[in-house]
Amino acid sequence: MATQKQSSSDEAKTNLETLILELPRERGWIVDQDIHLLNGFWYPTWVIHGLLALQQHFKPHPNDVLLASFPKSGTTWLKALLFSIVNRATFNHDDMMHPLLKSNPHELVPWLEVYASSNPTNPRPPESLLFHTHLAYSSLPEHIRSSSCRIVYVFRDPKDVFVSFWHFFNKLRPKESSSISLQEAFNQFSRGASPYGPYWDHVTGYYKASIQFPNKVFFVRYEDLKTEAVFHVKRLAEFVGWPFSEEEENEGVVQKITDLCSFDKLSNLEVNKNGSLIRNLPSTRWTVSVINKAFFRKGEIGDSNNHLSEDMREILNQITEDKFKEIGLTTFVPLVKTE
Incomplete structure (x- = not known):
């Protein structure tokens, strides 16, 4: 019986490797990490392993x-x-023992693709009802999309996304390997052939789902959260089924949680200044150690202006306008008014 099970597992692995070899391929942003086009989106090899397991x-x-x-x-x-x-x-x-004061947020909220890549036959992280994914909406398993579980999607100005993404990848690469240049990464990102891209299709998929299923998909803009954090945190809590009571609001609990989770608070914690996060990616035989401070660069709105040329900014602005205008989405106007 064990032999038959092992044979089935080996056959599935072989079929998966054959599938990946047949997919269109681009250079990834880390050495030895090519990305593959699967159903309209570019994913690293290990993500495809995790996606199919999910x-x-x-x-x-x-x-x-x-x-x-x-x-x-x-x-x-x-x-x-x-x-x-x-x-x-x-x-x-x-509480001074609050987990966020001792652990990086990525340790507390499991990343589904990572866990599934390491646990392909049992890809549900134990003892958790809160998960995270970078998968596009159309890439989510059908049984997630058709279930009653709630989905929260956050999006951000693509110029700031690109710059932050490029900096983050350069922190991940091995010191002995060469980095991808800003221009090369920009060319890939702007034509949609960068890791997890196309960015605009990724956002559009979740936005359309939020319009079609407003009780299931919560769509929020990063810039709105930055400018009206308390207002949107209350909306977020109500959506996921844990609304703040009147007593909690009177006691300032919303503001206290907002402060606890602020960039300044989290980035200055010892665990996020000197700790690290280990990622095991068995499908690539990689073990990646990510320093926690890599997750806290600036978090500023408009920081891309300090890194991109005027031509680069204009190119991304034009693509964004062309891609989003048909669905009535904008990265520059608040989606929900606070008044």
């Missing part, structure tokens, strides 16, 4: 919460906020 074996629960994002769109911040919101009955925001 499609085959992941079973969502009705009260699951899935945070989705294109990389460097506010993922770390949203992980901290969601963890604090859904666990506030267990971990008081004033």
